[in-house]
Amino acid sequence: xxxxxxxxxxxxxxxxxxxxxxxxxxxxxxxxxxxxxxxxxxxxxxxxxxxxxxxxxxxxxxxxxxxxxxxxxxxxxxxxxxxxxxxxxxxxxxxxxxxxxxxxxxxxxxxxxxxxxxxxxxxxxxxxxxxxxxxxxxxxxxxxxxxxxxxxxxxxxxxxxxxxxxxxxxxxxxxxxxxxxxxxxxxxxxxxxxxxxxxxxxxxxxxxxxxxxxxxxxxxxxxxxxxxxxxxxxxxxxxxxxxxxxxxxxxxxxxxxxxxxxxxxxxxxxxxxxxxxxxxxxxxxxxxxxxxxxxxxxxxxxxxxxxxxxxxxxxxxxxxxxxxxxxxxxxxxxxxxxxxxxxxxxxxxxxxxxxxxxxxxxxxxxxxxxxxxxxxxxxxxxxxxxxxxxxxxxxxxxxxxxxxxx
Amino acid sequence: xxxxxxxxxxxxxxxxxxxxxxxxxxxxxxxxxxxxxxxxxxxxxxxxxxxxxxxxxxxxxxxxxxxxxxxxxxxxxxxxxxxxxxxxxxxxxxxxxxxxxxxxxxxxxxxxxxxxxxxxxxxxxxxxxxxxxxxxxxxxxxxxxxxxxxxxxxxxxxxxxxxxxxxxxxxxxxxxxxxxxxxxxxxxxxxxxxxxxxxxxxxxxxxxxxxxxxxxxxxxxxxxxxxxxxxxxxxx
Ligand SMILES: Nc1ncnc2c1ncn2[C@@H]1O[C@H](COP(=O)(O)OP(=O)(O)OP(=O)(O)O)[C@@H](O)[C@H]1O
Ligand SMILES: [Mg+2]
Numbered sequence: 001x002x003x004x005x006x007x008x009x010x011x012x013x014x015x016x017x018x019x020x021x022x023x024x025x026x027x028x029x030x031x032x033x034x035x036x037x038x039x040x041x042x043x044x045x046x047x048x049x050x051x052x053x054x055x056x057x058x059x060x061x062x063x064x065x066x067x068x069x070x071x072x073x074x075x076x077x078x079x080x081x082x083x084x085x086x087x088x089x090x091x092x093x094x095x096x097x098x099x100x101x102x103x104x105x106x107x108x109x110x111x112x113x114x115x116x117x118x119x120x121x122x123x124x125x126x127x128x129x130x131x132x133x134x135x136x137x138x139x140x141x142x143x144x145x146x147x148x149x150x151x152x153x154x155x156x157x158x159x160x161x162x163x164x165x166x167x168x169x170x171x172x173x174x175x176x177x178x179x180x181x182x183x184x185x186x187x188x189x190x191x192x193x194x195x196x197x198x199x200x201x202x203x204x205x206x207x208x209x210x211x212x213x214x215x216x217x218x219x220x221x222x223x224x225x226x227x228x229x230x231x232x233x234x235x236x237x238x239x240x241x242x243x244x245x246x247x248x249x250x251x252x253x254x255x256x257x258x259x260x261x262x263x264x265x266x267x268x269x270x271x272x273x274x275x276x277x278x279x280x281x282x283x284x285x286x287x288x289x290x291x292x293x294x295x296x297x298x299x300x301x302x303x304x305x306x307x308x309x310x311x312x313x314x315x316x317x318x319x320x321x322x323x324x325x326x327x328x329x330x331x332x333x334x335x336x337x338x339x340x341x342x343x344x345x346x347x348x349x350x351x352x353x354x355x356x357x358x359x360x361x362x363x364x365x366x367x368x369x370x371x372x373x374x375x376x377x378x379x380x381x382x383x384x385x386x387x388x389x390x391x392x393x394x395x396x397x398x399x400x401x402x403x404x405x406x
Numbered sequence: 407x408x409x410x411x412x413x414x415x416x417x418x419x420x421x422x423x424x425x426x427x428x429x430x431x432x433x434x435x436x437x438x439x440x441x442x443x444x445x446x447x448x449x450x451x452x453x454x455x456x457x458x459x460x461x462x463x464x465x466x467x468x469x470x471x472x473x474x475x476x477x478x479x480x481x482x483x484x485x486x487x488x489x490x491x492x493x494x495x496x497x498x499x500x501x502x503x504x505x506x507x508x509x510x511x512x513x514x515x516x517x518x519x520x521x522x523x524x525x526x527x528x529x530x531x532x533x534x535x536x537x538x539x540x541x542x543x544x545x546x547x548x549x550x551x552x553x554x555x556x557x558x559x560x561x562x563x564x565x566x567x568x569x570x571x572x573x574x575x576x577x578x579x580x581x582x583x584x585x586x587x588x589x590x591x592x593x594x595x596x597x598x599x600x601x602x603x604x605x606x607x608x609x610x611x612x613x614x615x616x617x618x619x620x621x622x623x624x625x626x627x628x629x630x631x632x633x634x635x636x637x638x639x640x641x642x
Contacts, residue, residue, distance in 0.1 A: 004519045004528075015507050316503045319464055320564065321492020321520040323485045399491075400465040403503075 009334045012306075013341075020338060023302040026295030027342025027382075028349060030288070031375050035350025037288040038371040040357070041281020043364035048277045050364075052270040054190040054199065056131040058230040059266040060240065062086075062247070064222070065259060080222030081260040084207075086250060087124075087226045093242050095235030100127035101223040103210050109203060110175040111163040118159040119202045120176060122210020123227075128154075130229040138170040138185030141206055149208035153181040156202035157189050174203075179213040181205060194273050236267065289378075295342065296382035303335050303390035314394050315402030328395040335387020336380065343379030347372060409476040411572055411603045412438040412461060417470035419456050419626075430456040432626040433470065438605060440571070443598040445614035445634075446607045448623030454607045457623070458576045461605065462497045463487045475571065492520050496565025498575035498606075502557040504549040504564075510536060511545040514564045521568060535563035539593065555586030562593060573597060575606040579613055591616045 013020045064082045084101050091099040103122040108115055121127070124146050128135070141152050153174065160169040169183045181203075190199040211217040230239045244263065251260055307314070314327055351367055358365040419431040430453045438444055446454050459465040460472060463479060472479045475494060479487070491497070504513045515532035523531070536542045539559040541552075549557055558578060565573055575594070579587035587610075595616055598604045608614050615634060622630040 004525065011507060312503075313505055316505060317516070317520075318488065319462070319491060319497055319503070320517045321488050321568070323488040323520070325485075326520055398465075400459050403464065403499075 005330060005333055006337075008330065009337050012334055013337060019302060023298055023338055024342035024345065026298035027292075027339050027379060028295075028346040030292030030295035031343045031346025031379055032350035032353065033288040033291050034285065034375050034378075035347055035367070035371065036353045036357070037284035038281070038375075039350070039354035039365045039367045040363065041277075041284045042366040042368055042371065043358075044277045045274070045281055046366045047364040048194075048273050051192055051194055052274065054132075055193065055266060055270060056133075056229065057267065058233055058236055059130060060228040060230070060236075060243070061264045061266060062226040062228065062243070063262040063264065064224050065261040080219040080224075081251065082223050082226055082247075083221050084223060085221065086247060087223070089246060089250060090226065090228055090243055091126075093239065093246065095231050095239045095242075096228060097231045098126035098130040098227075098229040100124050100130055100227045101207055102127065102225040102227055103207060103215055103217075103223055104225070105215055107176050107203075107214060109159060109163060111172065114163050116159060116162040118156070119197075120210065120214055121202060121204045122207040122214065123204060124207055126229075127204070127227060130227050133190065134188040135185040136188050137168070138183070140185055146206040146208050149206060149212055151179055151181045151209055151213065152184045152205065154185040154187050154204040155183050156187045156200040156204075158198050158200040159203055160186055176203070176205075177214050181209075194269065233267065236265070240265070292378060292382065296339070296386040299335055299339055299383065300386035300390060302338075303331060303387055304393070306334070307331065307390045307394040310394075311397065311402050311405040314397055315399055315405060318397070318399040319403060324395040327397075328391045331391035331394050332384060332387045335391065336383040339379050339383030339387075340376075343376055346379075347375060350375075408440065409473075410437040410439045411442075411475055412436070412605070413473040414460075415471045415473075417457075417460065417472060418468050419453075419460060419465070420468045430626050431460075431467075434626075434628055436621065436628060436631070438603060440603055441598070441601055442603055442605075442619060443595070443617045444605045444619045444621060445617035446605065446621050446623065447609065447611075447614055448629075450609075452623040453626040454623050455576055456626075458574055458605070458607055462495055462574045463490050464497070488520070492517055493568050494570055494572060496562075496568070496570040496573045498558070498561050498565050498573065498578045500577040500580040502549070502554070502561045502581075504557055504560060506549055509546050509548060510541065510552070510560050513549065513560060514567050517564060517568045531567055532563075535567045536560070538566070539563045553586075555582050555589060558582065558586075558590055559593065562590070562597075566597070570602070572603045572605070575604070577607050577609070579608065579610070587613060 062082060064080055082101070087099050087101040090096060100123045104119055106117055107120040108117050125140060125142055128140055135154060140154060141150070145152055155169050163169070163174065164172065169186055172183050173180050174183060175181070187200070187202070187204070193199050205214070207223070228239070228243065230236045240263065244259070247261060248259065253260065317327065354365045354367055357363055414434055414436050417431055417434040418429065420427040420429045434457060446457065448454055460467050463474070467480070474490060479490070482490070505516070508516070511529065511532045514535055515528045518528040518531060533542060533545060536545055539562055541556060541559055541563070544552055544556070549560065552560070573594070579590055582590065591613055594604050594606065606617070614620050618634050620632055620634055621628055
């Protein structure tokens, strides 16, 4: 019975090929754009998640802030309010796993005739742990390098390839501000940061060396930034509170006086970036769904025309024993077949467009099985939903009225 | 005595028109026994088609009762009526009413689809009926490829495919020439000979002569109900 009905639906679709194809086109475009938009949205989410995972988790950044002495306020990082001693004190707090004071800036790197401008980060060994940054070859510097202010450096992949090409950078000597630095390790790849900077265009050197040889420091013992990692996300609120209280106490700030430092929660920034892309991908999907809806209405329209055109056929079928549910099933099946066939073609075209986008731009595209299943389920429901009204109209026809129809 | 195949009592049918209700049938009483061959005659507009549609369960009466094989049709739902049209009645139309996009075999097999018969037995039964009306070799043709007389034979094969007790035909030869008409009537006679009750509408006395009983309508009423005079068929 079902097979016979499927065959008939197939015949009916073939009987007016042009119209069937045009109706299907609505579904093809709808499903295709849903698939493409979801692939782009999910790709963006994936890219952001990837970036966040390279950033290091549960991080705070403290930035030297305004000193309000005598009503004079300088901007963020302007005054040397944070110190290495502050960093050491924070490291003693509960729930803190890594603390690294940071002094960084852009500098020219020179190797033989090559030179390249990169971010130079002066810091201490916990920095690599806080950022979850691995050393691919060679080895990291240690506390003794920081104490002795040795001229050693870890180099990121972008800086390395620009200075050394395909050569192994480990063991080579580069110059920063005339000082020679021996490269002791090559850092693992990190890719872009949330703000779009290339994190691999970096050289990491001991903090003390950076302050003495590279940046110079008129206020010994002070730093511009301190990176703090909490042991877990749950520990973060307590760490934030304790850290703020500790610094206010150490800086002798009175009640009512502003903080002389800024505290940035990188985890929160990451969450909001992830939320932004999630909203964007939902929006893209929603916009694409509208075209799916339009495709569904197209099916309903054609099915209504078809019912009117085939009224006499319906009458004949009823005259030889078709029940209402037989007629209902026949037209429903036809709508379902058109929408599923359209859906299938739409899936293929949408996926092809997504792959093409991926090939022609550097956009990340993710086609998930779930998205494909959802598109199929939605197309099937649209077929049933928009096919139902015309089908019910056909089934409700009076046999003799339908037979008289010319 | 066995219950008649058809028994109508005071059957009436009014159509709603712009000028008010128009009574096309005004109280028809008739009983047709198993195995009868009845011709219904009468002038145009006398209510013959209206009556046949009621007998075929295609339409519902405005008043009166209709018993089909002892069942009161008025008490049946749409699905039960569909089942009667599918199993008990074979309806043959003046305009053949084959589905144009289906092969003759599929057309003949269609009633079996609605009675849930599987594909292979469906095919066999359809072929058997096509053979019986002499069109077995056209099984895979489309209706538009064959003549009117052949189309009517296919329509008869379709009416027969579910082995109905009753064949109803509204002017089955109305669109055919006299030669073809005679062939179709011969087929009806043959079916009647096998025990199937046949009721048909016609305007032509020589077609009606094939029947063994003639019922005449005028203005929605039966005005005469007589056996066909012996020798009438031979006379034409
Ligand atoms: N659907 C309808 N609506 C209104 N009036 C109708 C309808 N069908 C039939 N009639 C009227 O009912 C009367 C009987 O019609 P019917 O078709 O039964 O006549 P008939 O005997 O079959 O005529 P013919 O020999 O021309 O086929 C006619 O006057 C016709 O105009
Ligand atoms: Mg008529």
